[in-house]
Amino acid sequence: MERLLILDGNSLMNRAFYALPPLTNAEKLHTNAIYGFTTMLLKMKEEIKPDYVVTTFDRKAPTFRHKEYEDYKAGRKKMPPELAEQFPVVKELLSKLAINIFEIDGFEADDLIGTLATFAKSKNIEVYIVTGDKDALQLADDNVKIVINKKGMTEKEIYDKKRMIEEFGVTPTQFIDVKGLMGDKSDNIPGVQGIGPKTAFKLIQDYGSVEEVLKNIENINGKKVKENLERDAEKAIFSKKLATIMTNVPVEIDLDAIRSKEEFDSSAVREIFLKLQFKTLLDKIPEVAEERVNHSLEVNYTTIEDLAEFEKAISRINEEVYIISDIEGSNVYSQCNLNKLYLSSDSDYIINVSNMLEKDEIGTKEALKKIFEADNIKKVMNDAKMTYTVLRKMGIDFKNLAFDTAIADYLINPSQKEYNLTDMALEFLNLNLDGEADELRVKEVHVLKKIYEELKKRLKNLNMEELFYNVELPLVGVLSAMEYEGFKIDSEKLEEIGKKVSEQIQKTQDEIFEMSGEEFNISSPKQLGKILFEKLDLPVIKKTKTGYSTNAEVLEKLLDKHPIVEKIMYYRQVTKLYSTYVEGLKQVVDKDNKIHSSFNQTVTTTGRLSSTEPNLQNIPIKSEMGREIRKAFVPENNDSVILSADYSQIELRVLAHIADDENLINAFKHHSDIHTKTASEVFKVPIDEVTPRMRSNAKAVNFGIVYGISDFSLAQDLKISKKEAKSYIDTYFERYPNVKKYLKDIVEQGQKDTFVSTIMNRIRYIPEINASNKMVKSFGERLAMNTPIQGSAADLIKLAMVNVYKRLNSLKLKSKLILQVHDELILNVYKDELNEVEEIVKNEMEKVKELKVPLEVDINVGDTWYEAK
Template identity: 35%
Template sequence: MSKKRLIVVDVSNFIFRAFFAIRPMTAPNGTPVNATYGVLSMLLKIMANYRPTHMLLARDTSGGSFRNEMYEEYKANRSEPPEDLVPQFSLIKELIDKMGLLNVADENYEADDIIGSSVTQWKDDFDEILIASGDKDLMQFVGGNIKMLDTMKDVTYDEKGVFEKMGVRPDQIVDYLSMVGDTSDNIPGMRGIGAKGAAKLLAEHDTLDKCFEISDTFKGKKLTTAFTEYVDDAKLSRDLIKIVTDIDLKCKSEDSELKFYPTDELLAFLKELGMNSMIKRMEDLKYQLSIADGEGEEGEVASPFEHLIVGKDIKEDEFKKLIKESKKLAVQTEFDSSDIHARNLVALNLSFDDNKSYFLEVDQKNEKEYLELIYSDESKEVYSEHSKRDYSHLFRHKVSFKAKNFDIVQAHYNVSPSMRHNIEAICTNVNVNVTTLDKKNPYITSLETIEERSTYSGLRSIAIFRLANLLKEELKEKELVSVYEDIDNKLIPILAEMEFEGVCLNKEFLYDMARDLEEKLSVIQKKVDSFSVNDTINLNSPKQVGEFLFNELSFPVVKKTKTGYSTDSSVLEELAAKNINEVPGLILQYRELGKILSTYVKALPEIVNEKTGKVHTSFNQHVAQTGRLSSVNPNLQNIPIRSETGRLVRKAFIATPGNMLLAADYSQVELRILAHYSEDPTMIKAFNEDKDIHAQTASEINDIALEDVTSDERSKAKAVNFGLMYGQSSFGLASALKISRKDAKAYIEKYFERFSKIKGFLDGLKEDAEKTGYSITMYGRKRFLPDIHSNNRTVKANAERMAINSPIQGTAADIIKCAMINIHEEIQKRGLKSKMLLQVHDELIFDVPENELNEMKTLVKEGMENVVKLKVPLKVEPSLGVNWYDLK
C-alpha cells in the first residue's frame, strides 16, 4: 500500500522566491506573469519529485494578523510588494483553484499559523508530512513524521538535520529565535545575543525560561545587559514567533487528497497567460500521473523512471541491437577529467524514450565500437547536453560524427537566451529532477556504486530525451529553427576543433615579462610609500588605500561604500584629474599591471597542456544574449589591448613552428550594419567611398572639412557613433566624454540632424520590440525583452537599450559565425592544412603553413567579405605575423 504523504506548501514563500528568481515575463496582454510561472513550476516539481498523495497550500492575506495588534512594529520594515508582482497574486490564486489544489487563508492569521495548525491537527492521519518552506520559524514543528522540505536545495530536514543547520533542537527553535530576533519580520530579540550565543545558552540550560531563572549568575557585559534590559523584548518576540496550532481550518485532512490533472480549463488559462512551453510540460505530466504509485525499499515512493545496467539488467548484445535499431537516442557521456586530450570516457547512458535509460561502463576494449555505433550512422539523430565535448572526444579517437546532432543546451539558449542553460536549470520543464555532483570532484567516478552512477547519469539521459522533443517544438513555435540548424549547431564541431587544436604559447617570453612587471610594481610601490609617514601601504587592500588617500593624504572623498571609502577606478581617475599629486595615477597603474601579471602573465603558463604544449581555451556560444561568442580557461577575449602592456601579452601566442599566424578583422562591422539597416545616405556614402567614418562624423557634426578634423574631434565622434548604437543617453555620453550633459545633448541632436535616418531607425527598433516583445537580427535570432512592457521607467529604458543594441551586435555576431562556417567548409573542401584557432569579437586567427599563405589570405578575405550582401561593403584586411601581437 502506498505511503500517505502530505506536503504543506507555504505559497507566499514560493511567490516571492519565484518573482525574484525568474526574469520578467508577460502575458500577451502585457500582464506580468513571471511569479505565476515560477509558482507553477515549483508545484509541478514538488509533485514530480516527492509524489505526495495529499497537498495543502497555505496562503497569506493582504491584511495583517493578530500579531500586528500585539506589536505595531511587526513586519513594519517590509516594503510594499513590487509593482509587477501585485497583479500576480490574483493570477496565482486562480491558477491554484484551476489546478484543484486545496488552499486555505484566514484574515486573522498568517500562512505559518495555517501550516502549524494543519500539521499538528492532521499529524496522525499521514505516514509523512513535509512542510515546503524556507521559513526557519516552521522548524519548531519538525519531529516524528513531520519534516521540513527545502525545495531550493532538495534537502529534507528531520530533527537531526534541524540541529545540524540551526545548532538547536526543533523544540528550542522558538526560544532560539526569541533571543536572536528576526530582522525580516522586525522581531526585536535580545540585543547583544547572536546565533552562536543563543545556541550555547540553550545547549547549557535547555530553555529560555531556565535562562531567565538563573540570569543573575551570567557573566559578561553583553549577556548581563541582555538579561536585564531586554527580557521584555524576548518575551514579546516569543509571543510573536510562536505559531498558532488550533485554527479552524474549515476542512478535513481527506480534503487535501491530491487529484490534480491538467484539465482543458487549466490549459486554456495557461494559453491565455502565454505559457505555451508549460502546456507541453502538462502533456508530460499527464504521462507521469498515469503511472501507478509504487513502493520502493523501506516504503519510499518509487521512481517512475527505469535505469537498466548493461551486463546486469540487460545483455550487451541486446543493448547493441537497441542502438542499431534506434533512429533517435539521448546520449549522456561521462568523463573522468576536463582535459580534452587526456580524459577517458568512463560511462555511457542512453535513453531511447522518455522513461527508461541504459547504463554502460566503458573501457578501452569496447569504447570505439560503441562510439561508432552511436555517432557514425547518418540515419540517427543524437540528443546531447554537451555535444561539443563529445565532438572533441571523437576527434581524439578518429571517429566521425555523422549522425544528426541536437544539442539541448544550445537549443534552449536559442529559445530562451536570458535564462540559465545548464541541464539542472532546464530539466525542471520536463518533470525530471537531475542530481549534481560535488564541485570539487564533478565526475561520475566520485559515486561509489554502479546503481548510484546509473541513476545519476540515467536521469540526465531521460531529461535530455524529453527536452529534445520539447525544444524542437519551441524552436518551430518561435521561428528559430534556421538560427539553430544553419548557424549555431553547425558551429559546434568547428568550435570543438578549434579547442582541440589549441594555440602555441611562448612561456619564456611570459617569464621574462613577469620579471619586468614585478620590477615595475616594486618601483610604483616605493613611489607610493614615499608619500606615507607610516608603514608600507598594501595597494591591493581597498581599505588601506582608502585610509591612506582620504585620511593621511586628505584627498576629497568622492563616494563611500557600506564598508568605507570607495577606491574604484572611477574614483581614482577623478582624483588623478585634480592633479593634487601623482598617487591616484600610480595606484591605477599598479592595479592595471598587477591584474595583467596575475590574470595572464603568471596564469597562462600554468594552463599549458602537458600533452600538446598548447593553451586550449573553451568557446561558449550560449552565454552572451546577443549571440556573441565568449571564451573561458583562459578568457582570450578579455586580454586588455588599450595599454601597451596588455597588448604585449598577445606576443606570447605564437604560430606552430614553420607556420605563420594569419588574422582577419572586420573593419567597423557594427557601424556598417547600422548604415545598411538605417539606409542613412550620409553614412552609406562615407562607407562606399571608403572614408574614415569617425572623421566623417566629426566633419558633419562640427561643420568642418574632413581634412581639418583633429584627433580629439574624431575621438568624440567615435564615442558618439558607438554610444548611440548601444542606446547611450546624453548622461552616458557626457560621462564618457567628460563634458556637460547640456553639451552632450546638443552633440546628439546635431548628430541626428546630420544623420537623419539613423534616429528613425533606432526609434523603430524600440517600437518593434514593444509590439513583438523581442529584438531580432538579420538572420532571425531573437532576444526576448519582457522588460519592454515594464511600468518601471528605469527597467523599461534598459530593455529599450537592448532593443537597439541587440539587432546590431547580434547581426555582427551572426555574420562572423556564418563566415567561420563557410571558411571552415572551404578549407576542408580544398584539403588545406591551415587551422582556424581563435575568434575574438570581430577577428579570426588562423595557423597557416607558409605554402598556403597566399591562398588562405584570399580565401579568408573573400569568405568574410562576401558572407552577406549589405548596402555597404564589408571590409577585411588580413595580416601576417609569427605572434598575435605582430598581427596588428
C-alpha cells in the same frame, strides 16, 4: 497550542515584486512576485507548522476610510501592470493549495487580518501574521506574532508585545497613537504637521496616547511643537482613527474551512509550477514531489562491457541513434577521456568504453568509428562538443551530428543557466528523471528522441531553423576543432614578459609609497582609503559600510586631484595583468606547449561566444603592457605564421543595414572613414579639417548610439557638458534620421513583445523593458537597442567561422582556425598556403551574408599574435 498563519497577500506580493529581478515565463507572464510570495509561504509553513492558513487581499472597491477621508491613499502610484497580472495567478495557486483567501469590499486586508487575529485569540490559537507592512505591529500581543518581511524576501523580524515595548518604547496599541501624531505618507494620513517619528514616539512614551498629549499641550517643551499640536489637534484624532486596524469586520470564519489541508490538488500545483517555470519549487512541497515520482520513468537497458556484444549492438543501428557520453575528468582538454556511452536506437544500452579500451584499444576505436564516422547515421546528442573533442583525441572523426538539444534549448530559452536533459524532460514531457548515475543517464537517452522532436517543432515555430542548422549546429564541430588545435605558447617569452610586468609593479609601488610618505598595502581598500582621504585629504566621493570606497569609479573622479591616483590605477592594472595573464596562463599551458581554451556556445544571451580555462577573449589590449601578453602566443612551428582577420566596424555596418539609413549606408558604400565622416557631420566642419580629437569624440558617439547612450553618459565619457553632449547626439540624429527611428521602433517593439531578435532571428527576452523601476526600464531599453546589433554581429561571425572551417577542410589544407575574439578570427597558417588562406578567409567573411552595406575585413599576418594585430 494551535497556530494560525495569516499572509498579507498585497504587501508580500508588492515586496517580492520590487525585491526580485524581473522574471518571465515562456508565455511572457511576469512571475517575480508570485515566486517571492510562494517562496515565503512555503518557508513560513515549514518553520511555523500552522494548523490553519489564510491569505488576505485588498479589493479595488473604496473602503470605509476612503468614504470618511477622500484623500486617503491619494497620490499613491498605480499598481504596475506587470505586478497586477500576477495576482490572478497567485490566487489560483492558493486555491489549488487549498489555502483560503479572505477579501471583502469596503475593507482593507489589514482589517481582515485584525479580525482573524482577534477571532483566533478568542479561541486560544497562536497567530503569526506575515507582512511587509509595519502597520500590523499594532496587532502584536503575547500570542500574536508579527513577522515583518525585510531585506529582499530572505530576512525577517518577529515582534510580539514584549519586543515592541523593548524596541520602540511603546505598546502595540500605542503604536496607533504614534501614527496619529506623525501621520503616514504612504497612506496619505495627515498627522500633525512638523511632528516626525522621533517626536511622536517621545510624546506617546511620556503621555500614553494622542488624547493625553492633547490634554497636556501646555506641559510640552518646544514652542513650535505646541503650536502644531494646537492647530492640528483634530487631525491627530482623525489620523489615529484612520490608522486603527479594525478587528470586527463582518466576515464568517469557519475554522474547519481554514484548517491546513494535507490533501490538495498536487497535480494542478505541479502544472502551475511548470507553467511558471518554478523548477526549484517542485521539490519544496512533499505532495508535489510525490506527484513527480508518479510521473517518473522505468526503462529496461543492457550493460555492455564486451567488444563483440558492442559490435553486435551497433550493427543494428541504421539511420538514427541517440547518444549521451560520460566523459571522465573535468571539462578541460588535457584531462578528458571517454568513459561510457549511453545509446538508444531499437534498445537502450550502457557501453563501458573505458573498460573495453583497456582490453582491446584498437578494436574498440574501430567499433566507435562505425557509429561516429558513419555519414549515413544521424546522431542526436545533448551538448555534443566535448564528445567531439574526446573522439578527436582518440583519432575518431565525428560526422553527421543531426541535432544538439542543448543548443536548441539555448536558442529557445537563452537566459537559462544550464541546458540539461533532466530539466528538459520535466519542462517538455512532464517527466521526472530520477535515479543514480547510470540509471539516470539511461533514462535521459531514452527520452532524448521525444525532447528532440519537441525542440525541432519549437525551432520551426520560432523561425529559427536557419540559425540552428546553418550556424549553431555546425559550429559545435568548429569549436571542438579549435579546442583540439589550441594556441602555441612561447613559455620563455611569457617568463620574460612576467619579469617586465613584475618590475613595473615594483616600480609603481615604490612611486606610490614615495608620494604617500609611507608603506601600506595598496590592495587593501581600507588602508588605501586612509591614505587618500585622511593623510592626503582628497575629497571623499563615496562611503560604504566598511569605510571609504576606492573603486575604479571613485579613482576616476579623483584623477585630477593628485598624481598618486593615476599610479594606483596603473598599479591595479599591472597586478591584475600579472596574476591573471602571466601566472594564470602558465598554469594552463599543456604538455604540448599549447593552451586549449574552452569555447562556450550556450552562455551569453547576446549569442556571442565566451571562452574559459582560460578566457582568451579578455586579454587587455588598451595598454601596451596588456598587448605585450600577445607576444607569447606564437605559430605552431617555423613553417607557420599567425593570421588575424578582423571585421571593420561590423556593429555600425549592421546598424546601417537594420536601420536602413541612407546617409550611413552611403558612408560605408563609399568606404569613408565612418568616424571622420561622423565628426564632420557632428562638428559641422569639412572632412579635411577634422582633428584627431574630433574623430575620437565622434567614435564615442558612434559606438555610444549603438548602446543607447544618454547625453549624461556621453558627457561623462568625453568630459564635456551635458548640453554639449546633447547637441552631439541631436546633430547625429539629424544626419542619420533612420537610426533615430530604428532605436525608437525597436524599443516599442521590445515593450510589445518583451523580446527582440537579430538578422538571423536569434531571440533575446527582455522583461526589464516593461519594469516600473525607471533604472531597470532604461537598462531594458538599452538592451533592446543593442541586442539586434550585437547579436547580429555575433551571428555573422559564427557563420563566417563555419564557412571558413568548411573551406579549409574541403581543400584539405594544413592551416587551422584556432581562436575567435568577438569580431576577429585567428588562424595558424602554413606559409606555403598563406595566399590561398588569406583569400578564403577574406572572401568567406566579407560574403557571409548580403547586407545593404559591404562588410570589410582587415587581415594582418605576423610571427606572434601581437604582430598580427
